[in-house]
Amino acid sequence: MALAVTDLEHPTPRTAGTPVRVSRFFRRHRRLSMLTTLGAPVAWMLLVYIGSLVILISAAFFELDSNSKPTTDFTTENVSKALTTGSFLWTVVRSVGIAVAVTAVCFAIALPMAFYIAKIAKPRWRRSLIVAVLLPLWAGYLVKAYAWKSILTPDAGARAAHPGGGFLEAIIGWTPGYGRVAVVLTLAYLWLPYMVLPIYSGLERLPASYLDAAGDLGARPFRTFRSVIMPILIPSIAAGSIFTFSLSLGDYITPNIVGGKEQLIGNLIAKLQEQNSALSAALTLWPIAIIIVYLIGMGRLRAFENV
C-alpha cells in the first residue's frame, strides 16, 4: 500500500527532532494515543453528566428530613407517588399530547415548505430559502416566546386602561389567548426549522428521476407522494420529530409565558425542586423514560442514519 517514494532532497531524517519522535511514539502506541484523545471528553461526560443523572435518580430513592435535606434512609415512596398519583399521570398525558400536537403542526407546515424549496423553487433560490427558514433559530428562545406573548395578548375589554389586543387580535380579530393552544402554537413556532431541515435534506437527496419514473408509470402526484416520496422521507421525518418532540416534552418556560393555567411535566419538576427535591427527582423518571423509548422507536425508523 505504502509506495516507496524516495525524495532524495528531503529524506526522512534518521535522527529526528522532538515532534517526529513524539508522533512516532504515538503511532507505535495506538492505545495510548486513543486514551489521550478520548480520555478527557469521555471522563467529562461520565463524571459531570452521567454522574449527575445517577445522583438525580438515586436522590429519588432517599427520604428527606424535616429541613428537606436528603438523608440516607432508603424509600420507594417518592417514586411510587410520582408514577401512580392521578394528577401527575394526567400532567404526563397532557405533556405528551402537547409534544405530539407540536410535532404534528410542525410536520404539516414543514412538509409542503420543504417540498417547495427542494423540488419546485428555482435552484439558485434554494440555499437562500433554506437559510431564511433557519435564521429565526438564532433570534433567541425567550425573545420568540415573549414575541408570542405580545402577539397573543387578548383584548382586555373597553373598560380596561388600555383597550385593544395584541397583533393577532388587531389583524385577524381573533386570538386563542393564553392556554393550551397558545403553548402548542408557540412551541411549533420555536421548533419548526428543526422539522423543515431534515425533510428538505431528505428531498434534496431524492433523485428527480424517481419522480419522473413514477409519472411515466402512470402515477398521479398523490400516488407518487404516497408510494415513492413518503417511504424515502420516513427517516428524515423521524429525525425532525426527535427535535420537535423532545424539545417540547420537557419545556416549562413557554408554558409559564403563554400557558395561562396550563402546567406541564417540566413545570411540575421545576416547581417541586424547591419544595420536595426527592419527589421532583422521581418525576424526572417520566421524561427520561419517555425520551429513551421515543429515541429507540425513532432509531428503528432509521432516524439517526442521515442526520
Added chain:
Amino acid sequence: MRLSFISRLGLRGITVIGLAFLYVPLIVVVVLSFNGADSTLWPPRGSTLDWWRQAWDTEAPKNAFVESVKIAVFATAIALILGTLAAFAMARFKFFGKSTISYLMVLPIALPGIVTAVALKNTFVRNIDLGFIEFKVGFGVHSVIIAHSTFCIVVTYNNVVARLRRMSPNLLEASADLGAHGFRTFWSVTFPLVRSAIVAGAILAFALSFDEIVVTSFTAGPGVETLPQWILNSFGRSRGVPVTNVMATVVMALSIPLAWLAQRLSDSPGSVTTR
C-alpha cells in the same frame, strides 16, 4: 412528477405563509421596541426612541450581556477542546463501546433541559466524595460554565466528526508517503481541512450557551445574571417591557450575521441545527 399549476401555486402559498409565520413575530418585537406606549398592544401608539435611550443608560442589561458573553466564551473553549478531541478519536479509532460513546455525546441534548438542569443542580449542591478527593462544586459563574460546556460539547463534536468522516483517508496516507510525520500531517493536511468545521462548531456552541435559560437558572449562583435571565426577569415586571424588546432587537442584530457566517463555514445547512 408533473404538478398542476394550482398545486404549485398552493405549495408556494404555504411556503410564503410559513416564512411569514417565522418572521412576523420577530418584526413585531423590533417594531414594539419603538412603541410610544409601554404596552404590547397592536398597533403601537406613536413611536419613540426613549426605550433605546433607557436601555443604553441602564447598567443591568449591559452587565447581563457581558456576563453571558463571558460564560459563553469559557464554555465554548472547553467544549471546543473536548468535542474536537472526541471527534478525532471517534473518527480515527475502532474500539469496544464506540456506539455507546456516540450516544453518550448526544444525550445532553436529547434529554429535556429540565432533566439536565435538576441533575446538575442536585450534584453541584452536594459534597462529592470520590474516595481520594472530596469537594463541592457549589454555585457561581463556574457552575454555569461547567453546565454549559456539557451540552455544548455535542455541537462541536458533531461538526468536527461530520467533516472528518467525509475526509478521505487517502490524504493521510499520501502525506505519510511523502515523508511527513504525524504532527506535520496534522498541521498541513488535517487541520486546514477541519478548520472551518471547528469554527462553525464554536459559533454554534457560543450561540447555544448565550441563549440558554433552563440549565442556567438552576445552576447560576446568587449574584449571576445572564442576558436570558435578565430578559426573563424583566418581562416578568409589568413596566418597561419595551426596553426588553430593545435588548431582544440588539441580540437579533448581533446573532444573525454570526448565523450567516456559521452557515457559510459548515458543510451543509444541517450543521446549524445540530444542537
